[in-house]
Amino acid sequence: MVAVLLRMKLTLVVNGFRRSVWQTVGFALAALYALFVVGLVAVCMIALSFLDADEARDVLVVGGSVVVLGWWLLPLLSFGLDSTLDPRRFQLFPIPRRALVVGLALAGMVGVAGAATLLSALSTALAWWDTPLALVAALVGAVLGVAVCAVGSRALAALIAPLMEWRRFREVAAVVVIVPVIMLAPMASQVVDRLDDPSSWLPRTADVLAWTPLGAPWSLSGDVAEGAWALAGAHLLVSVATVGLLLVVWDAALTRSLVRPPSRGPVARGQGYGWFERLPATRAGAVAARCLTYWQRDPRYAGSVAFLPFIPVPFIVFGGLEGNTSLLLMGPIVAYVLGFAISADLAYDNTAFWLHVSSGVQGAADRWGRVLAVSILAVPTILLLGVGGVWASGDWEQLVAVVGASLGVLMVSLGASSLLSARYLYPVQKPGEGLFAQPQGSTTAILVGQTIGVLAVGLLAAPTLVAFTVSLLTGALWASALTLVLGIASGVVVLVIGVRMGGAVVDRRGPEILQQMAAWA
Amino acid sequence: MPTPDVPRAHPDPAAAVSIRNLCKSFGEKLAVGGLSLDIPVGSFYGIVGPNGAGKTTTLSMATGLLRPDRGEVSIHGVDVWRRPYEAKQLLGVLPDGLRLFDRLTGAQLIAYAGELRGLDRDTVRARTADLLAALGLTEAADTLVVDYSAGMTKKVALASALVHAPRVIVLDEPFESVDPISAAGIRELLTGFVQTGGTVVVSSHVMDLVQRMCSHVAVIARGLLLASGTVDEVREGESLEDRFVQLVGGPQATGGLSWLQSS
Numbered sequence: 001m002v003a004v005l006l007r008m009k010l011t012l013v014v015n016g017f018r019r020s021v022w023q024t025v026g027f028a029l030a031a032l033y034a035l036f037v038v039g040l041v042a043v044c045m046i047a048l049s050f051l052d053a054d055e056a057r058d059v060l061v062v063g064g065s066v067v068v069l070g071w072w073l074l075p076l077l078s079f080g081l082d083s084t085l086d087p088r089r090f091q092l093f094p095i096p097r098r099a100l101v102v103g104l105a106l107a108g109m110v111g112v113a114g115a116a117t118l119l120s121a122l123s124t125a126l127a128w129w130d131t132p133l134a135l136v137a138a139l140v141g142a143v144l145g146v147a148v149c150a151v152g153s154r155a156l157a158a159l160i161a162p163l164m165e166w167r168r169f170r171e172v173a174a175v176v177v178i179v180p181v182i183m184l185a186p187m188a189s190q191v192v193d194r195l196d197d198p199s200s201w202l203p204r205t206a207d208v209l210a211w212t213p214l215g216a217p218w219s220l221s222g223d224v225a226e227g228a229w230a231l232a233g234a235h236l237l238v239s240v241a242t243v244g245l246l247l248v249v250w251d252a253a254l255t256r257s258l259v260r261p262p263s264r265g266p267v268a269r270g271q272g273y274g275w276f277e278r279l280p281a282t283r284a285g286a287v288a289a290r291c292l293t294y295w296q297r298d299p300r301y302a303g304s305v306a307f308l309p310f311i312p313v314p315f316i317v318f319g320g321l322e323g324n325t326s327l328l329l330m331g332p333i334v335a336y337v338l339g340f341a342i343s344a345d346l347a348y349d350n351t352a353f354w355l356h357v358s359s360g361v362q363g364a365a366d367r368w369g370r371v372l373a374v375s376i377l378a379v380p381t382i383l384l385l386g387v388g389g390v391w392a393s394g395d396w397e398q399l400v401a402v403v404g405a406s407l408g409v410l411m412v413s414l415g416a417s418s419l420l421s422a423r424y425l426y427p428v429q430k431p432g433e434g435l436f437a438q439p440q441g442s443t444t445a446i447l448v449g450q451t452i453g454v455l456a457v458g459l460l461a462a463p464t465l466v467a468f469t470v471s472l473l474t475g476a477l478w479a480s481a482l483t484l485v486l487g488i489a490s491g492v493v494v495l496v497i498g499v500r501m502g503g504a505v506v507d508r509r510g511p512e513i514l515q516q517m518a519a520w521a
Numbered sequence: 522m523p524t525p526d527v528p529r530a531h532p533d534p535a536a537a538v539s540i541r542n543l544c545k546s547f548g549e550k551l552a553v554g555g556l557s558l559d560i561p562v563g564s565f566y567g568i569v570g571p572n573g574a575g576k577t578t579t580l581s582m583a584t585g586l587l588r589p590d591r592g593e594v595s596i597h598g599v600d601v602w603r604r605p606y607e608a609k610q611l612l613g614v615l616p617d618g619l620r621l622f623d624r625l626t627g628a629q630l631i632a633y634a635g636e637l638r639g640l641d642r643d644t645v646r647a648r649t650a651d652l653l654a655a656l657g658l659t660e661a662a663d664t665l666v667v668d669y670s671a672g673m674t675k676k677v678a679l680a681s682a683l684v685h686a687p688r689v690i691v692l693d694e695p696f697e698s699v700d701p702i703s704a705a706g707i708r709e710l711l712t713g714f715v716q717t718g719g720t721v722v723v724s725s726h727v728m729d730l731v732q733r734m735c736s737h738v739a740v741i742a743r744g745l746l747l748a749s750g751t752v753d754e755v756r757e758g759e760s761l762e763d764r765f766v767q768l769v770g771g772p773q774a775t776g777g778l779s780w781l782q783s784s
Contacts, residue, residue: 281636431624518618
């Protein structure tokens with residue numbers, strides 16, 4: 001039965017290729033990348049073999065712990081990504097529980113990430129090529145470590161499964177987890193700078209981690225190499241006990257999920273007509289009200305809004321607060337990002353767009369509505385960031401230039417998006433999916449879309465940006481004023497033309513756009 | 522048996538929906554092959570056919586959601602594909618298998634549909650309240666559509682198709698996953714609409730329902746029209762279900778599962 005489950009998962013992976021060429025290309029790229037990572041790990045391991053045994057052990061324990069932690073946190077981020085192995089799908093089959101427990105845990109490792117983890121773990125043996133006993137211990141540790149990854153990820157996923165059925169919880173969890181993770185990157189580089197001598201913290205960290213489920217399996221080989229047999233035995237015990245305990249937890253959670261009926265959790269309620277009350281009852285106004293409601297309630301939009309308060313963090317972390325002129329760039333950068341946020345707006349509607357086609361909404365009204373919605377959000381944000389940046393940097397004479405450049409870039413970006421979202425469609429996360437669900441086989445399409453966008457906005461906003469740069473460099477008043485004039489003028493022109501052209505595309509190709517999106521489902 | 526009239530070349534402006542020679546293929550596969558049909562004003566018209574017969578494709582082309590390869594469709598004499606804006610004002614559509622803007626509440630979704638049609642705010646508010654009440658959704662007016670049951674979702678989609686008071690309502694599988702009580706409510710609403718001179722087109726698998734509810738019926742299979750006319754003309758004294766099975770081509774052979782006998 002375990003073999004049947006594994007074969008099924010493998011068949012699913014292979015069948016994925018039949019669905020589209022892009023999926024195969026995506027898989028090949030992912031596999032190449034994974035192979036590269038595995039190779040890198042192997043090279044590092046050989047390098048480690050020339051270090052002292054205790055140093056090699058410290059690196060292995062800390063590195064291994066990070067990998068295990070990653071596998072454990074994965075289910076929190078990737079809800080809805082791979083439900084093919086959802087235990088509830090096996091509810092109706094008379095499969096022995098033990099086979100299901102082992103089979104599903106192993107099947108979770110079938111795939112690029114699983115294979116890369118297993119190969120990397122086994123390659124730790126290379127660090128001990130000159131010490132046969134440690135080499136054997138490394139292989140044992142690798143198997144145990146991968147088991148901790150596989151079973152742990154399954155057990156945690158099953159434990160949080162009841163919560164994940166609550167739509168709200170899922171949506172909030174993904175954002176709550178990811179925002180600190182993303183903010184961690186700039187923070188971490190600062191922290192690492194201060195700890196640039198790893199010997200000061202690595203051994204202590206490794207010693208602690210080696211006693212936890214995260215690090216114990218990776219410590220075995222080092223212990224053996226140093227001849228610390230008692231320590232090796234103790235760490236082996238921790239590892240085996242971890243796998244055993246996780247299996248028990250996973251088994252219990254699985255058993256419960258097999259007999260528990262699905263629950264939907266509390267239902268969400270809105271109050272009255274919301275944005276529809278506040279915006280004019282025209283077609284464009286209605287579209288704007290609908291989009292604003294989505295910016296608020298749909299995790300795909302709300303997730304990106306949740307980032308806004310954190311935008312200044314990396315600027316401040318890298319450049320400090322007072323006199324930091326890089327803060328002056330915040331306004332225009334955020335203006336570009338927010339303006340470009342509607343460049344896939346039609347794709348986000350997915351087939352719900354039929355309502356627009358069926359109602360005979362003019363394309364221009366559809367475009368203006370979307371522009372209006374994001375403007376209500378974006379204009380206060382970029383003005384706040386612009387003024388805040390000027391205040392922090394102390395360059396008050398740049399205020400006019402910053403405001404001009406920000407508004408100019410926003411309008412150019414909105415205009416380009418209005419045309420792009422109608423003309424160039426690619427699959428995005430479906431309604432109901434999280435911000436971080438990967439749409440199938442569209443990485444290349446997204447990349448192309450983003451590139452077109454950056455080039456178009458950069459080109460059309462070039463006059464404004466040149467004036468802005470001159471203003472920043474010279475501090476000349478005329479350059480500042482010129483930035484404002486050029487920004488507003490070129491922005492209005494590009495926005496109006498973008499909306500008109502995009503609207504014409506929607507008018508002409510509405511049904512084709514709808515059918516193209518229906519084909520993704 | 523009433524054979525379809527030899528179709529005239531052009532749509533009949535007197536019909537509520539007039540379809541001429543409609544064709545659509547997806548790649549190699551022919552979905553609809555030259556279908557012609559007139560749906561008279563004031564009829565309750567059922568479209569029946571097996572799975573994959575081309576019902577949804579035909580209705581999508583008739584309502585402006587899918588561009589036909591060839592052929593013409595007119596609604597009360599207005600060509601759907603040449604004058605889409607005018608034609609769509611006359612049409613209310615409930616498609617099958619397409620999403621809704623389900624992050625809106627029920628009331629917001631209906632109001633959105635109304636405002637997209639260009640109705641003023643007071644009219645939209647009044648009609649939204651009426652529709653919610655008529656379809657038994659008042660309690661759920663402030664619940665997000667994403668949290669609705671399948672039946673409630675159908676009902677709110679139907680409400681958004683009715684809010685602009687269309688003259689022709691086209692519904693693709695409106696009774697699927699709707700409970701019997703709600704279905705009776707919807708049927709009553711549609712029958713009332715027909716009595717006041719409106720035209721309703723529904724597609725369905727449920728022959729019994731079509732026989733009881735509809736005045737006219739068209740049988741479609743493999744993208745072709747097999748029969749059309751009033752329900753009594755088409756069923757020729759038999760039950761619609763039996764007639765349908767004859768027309769479409771007999772029940773599939775299901776013998777041979779001897780091990781499935783429970784005794």
